[in-house]
Amino acid sequence: MNPACGATYAIDQIIVSCTACGSLLDIKYDWAKLPRIKSLSYFEHRWGTKGTAAEGRADFSGVWRFRELLPFYRTEDDIVTIGEGRTVLQQADILARQMRMNPGNLMLQYEGLNPSGSFKDNGMTAAFTHARMVGAHRVACASTGNTSASLALFASLAEMQGVVFIGSGKIALGKLSQALDYGALTLQIQGDFDACLRRVRQIAVDKPQMGIYLMNSVNPFRLEGQKSIMYRILEARDWQPPDWVIVPGGNLGNCSAFAKAFDEMRELGLIKKIPRLAIINASGANTLYELHTKQGVSWKNNWYDTGAVQKFYAVMDENNIHAHTVASAIEIGRPVNLPKALRALSIMNGVVEEVTDDEILEHRAMVARWGFGCEPASAASVAGLRRLLDKQVISPSDSVVCILTGHELKDPNVTVKYHTGIDLKLAQESAPRSEPHGKMSNRPVPVEDSLDAIILAMGGDPSAL
Ligand code: F0G
Numbered sequence: 001m002n003p004a005c006g007a008t009y010a011i012d013q014i015i016v017s018c019t020a021c022g023s024l025l026d027i028k029y030d031w032a033k034l035p036r037i038k039s040l041s042y043f044e045h046r047w048g049t050k051g052t053a054a055e056g057r058a059d060f061s062g063v064w065r066f067r068e069l070l071p072f073y074r075t076e077d078d079i080v081t082i083g084e085g086r087t088v089l090q091q092a093d094i095l096a097r098q099m100r101m102n103p104g105n106l107m108l109q110y111e112g113l114n115p116s117g118s119f120k121d122n123g124m125t126a127a128f129t130h131a132r133m134v135g136a137h138r139v140a141c142a143s144t145g146n147t148s149a150s151l152a153l154f155a156s157l158a159e160m161q162g163v164v165f166i167g168s169g170k171i172a173l174g175k176l177s178q179a180l181d182y183g184a185l186t187l188q189i190q191g192d193f194d195a196c197l198r199r200v201r202q203i204a205v206d207k208p209q210m211g212i213y214l215m216n217s218v219n220p221f222r223l224e225g226q227k228s229i230m231y232r233i234l235e236a237r238d239w240q241p242p243d244w245v246i247v248p249g250g251n252l253g254n255c256s257a258f259a260k261a262f263d264e265m266r267e268l269g270l271i272k273k274i275p276r277l278a279i280i281n282a283s284g285a286n287t288l289y290e291l292h293t294k295q296g297v298s299w300k301n302n303w304y305d306t307g308a309v310q311k312f313y314a315v316m317d318e319n320n321i322h323a324h325t326v327a328s329a330i331e332i333g334r335p336v337n338l339p340k341a342l343r344a345l346s347i348m349n350g351v352v353e354e355v356t357d358d359e360i361l362e363h364r365a366m367v368a369r370w371g372f373g374c375e376p377a378s379a380a381s382v383a384g385l386r387r388l389l390d391k392q393v394i395s396p397s398d399s400v401v402c403i404l405t406g407h408e409l410k411d412p413n414v415t416v417k418y419h420t421g422i423d424l425k426l427a428q429e430s431a432p433r434s435e436p437h438g439k440m441s442n443r444p445v446p447v448e449d450s451l452d453a454i455i456l457a458m459g460g461d462p463s464a465l
Pocket of ligand 1: 118122142143144145146147148217248249250251252253254255329330375377378405406
């Protein structure tokens with residue numbers, strides 16, 4: 001993604017950063033050599049295809065029915081799909097009234113309706129397709145929960161071994177239960193998400209003998225799939241872009257994918273207007289807000305102030321500052337896609353806002369009462385809308401789409417605590433434990449935050465690597 005470097009790599013290479021300059025990678029298409037897409041409405045005819053017949057598989061997927069816009073696969077046989085992306089955009093008039101927006105102008109995009117219950121399935125289908133193309137057998141990720149649930153599901157159905165790195169006690173119960181149930185090797189690392197990501201990258205990049213294909217959003221193929229969230233929103237609106245797209249910001253992959261989708265559609269002459277982007281941080285995990293909104297770090301002349309970012313992280317390290325928020329999905333201090341997010345803000349004339357945990361909790365409850373519900377991180381988008389309305393950045397007559405990234409049932413603890421004051425998490429910790437006895441029991445493996453311990457837990461021999 002660094003134009004000053006300009007190195008390129010073949011599509012079948014397994015790398016997640018530029019070996020020349022270290023920057024993140026972009027998937028680039030030579031559109032002139034590909035069949036021309038005349039209009040976006042071309043894609044509509046696939047919508048009603050049934051997924052039961054083999055030839056309908058790609059059309060049935062809410063990601064792959066737009067496959068001409070992510071044409072990195074060789075043939076349709078490469079595509080790994082489980083019927084992801086059949087999600088809905090819903091007009092939320094009661095919620096709009098509560099937010100003092102004009103009726104008809106607030107829409108919610110329910111990505112929690114994906115097979116694993118979050119937007120991650122959009123990206124996993126693309127990255128697993130690439131993994132299959134390059135012959136990967138073992139896939140891994142660090143996760144605040146949803147990536148691990150999605151990876152575990154796809155790995156099991158694609159018959160690959162899934163390994164997930166999660167911060168001990170850091171992920172919501174619904175997500176942990178999914179990773180175990182779908183059969184992934186679940187390493188509970190004594191650390192937070194940022195520590196897990198560092199470790200899994202070390203193993204994927206520095207220990208090639210471990211044969212790990214990395215599934216985090218540093219993998220640019222993930223973002224190719226996540227572009228489809230924007231295609232579906234346009235499709236649901238008869239190809240009319242809204243004024244605003246609002247999305248929670250964690251590792252900043254989703255917002256980056258959205259901007260890439262619009263940038264490419266503009267380049268292809270498929271749209272004229274690009275919506276504005278609002279990325280919402282939790283105030284306890286607000287690196288992008290601090291750097292962009294407070295310090296003015298932005299995308300200029302195709303790059304950004306890397307010194308300011310390094311300084312910010314050095315201060316975090318010196319003061320032992322870690323991310324903390326009730327929205328565990330976005331509890332991330334060092335978002336790896338920060339450069340792409342800065343670029344996204346420039347492409348979509350975007351803003352970054354922060355919201356407190358209380359605002360997240362109140363707006364989550366509002367979405368539950370007047371919508372289909374969502375998990376806490378997702379509600380950051382609606383809480384952010386409220387702030388941006390108050391600041392008159394967004395007007396009640398603007399058309400707004402909030403992305404609800406994950407299903408309400410991902411995090412029942414937060415919901416029960418909100419309504420009853422009872423913290424189920426604490427209740428569980430003090431409860432007596434019994435040995436699991438199911439034939440398929442897949443226990444999480446506690447591991448200290450050390451490379452050797454992790455390799456050992458993955459069945460490797462640290463002394464031999
Ligand atoms: N919302 C939910 C429900 C998420 O799970 C995440 C990220 C985000 C928003 C933020 O998206 O990282 O693209 O900015 N969850 C990741 C995970 C980090 O491991 O499941 P982002």
